[in-house]
Amino acid sequence: MIQIFGTPKCKGTRAAQRFFADRGIKVHSIDIKEKALSKGELTSVARSVGGFHALLDSGGPRIKERGLQHSAPNEERLLQLFLQDPQLLKTPIVRMGQRATIGMDEPGWKQLAEALKAAT
Numbered sequence: 001m002i003q004i005f006g007t008p009k010c011k012g013t014r015a016a017q018r019f020f021a022d023r024g025i026k027v028h029s030i031d032i033k034e035k036a037l038s039k040g041e042l043t044s045v046a047r048s049v050g051g052f053h054a055l056l057d058s059g060g061p062r063i064k065e066r067g068l069q070h071s072a073p074n075e076e077r078l079l080q081l082f083l084q085d086p087q088l089l090k091t092p093i094v095r096m097g098q099r100a101t102i103g104m105d106e107p108g109w110k111q112l113a114e115a116l117k118a119a120t
Contacts, residue, residue, distance in 0.1 A: 006091035052078035
């Protein structure tokens, strides 16, 4: 099953949902404002995409609101920040098992769709 973590207002999240719907692939969409990723899920996604720094939405408005635009938190601090405030994450996070993509990553979504079809 493919999971899409994001927010309803996020263009990237809507694009990911549309991408999989156009291919007849059912997804489980999760609004990160209502249900955040667990520590284990965050760790798994970070491992798949190159670390917690890759998950940080460095250009997002939430970074400025939290005063983090000029800081460089370490990996452990980022994990704590993401657990406290999931809106700091770059979205969408598209996840299938141990594989994940972040942001507008249509080639990555295509790989996930192909892997899903190959597994069924």
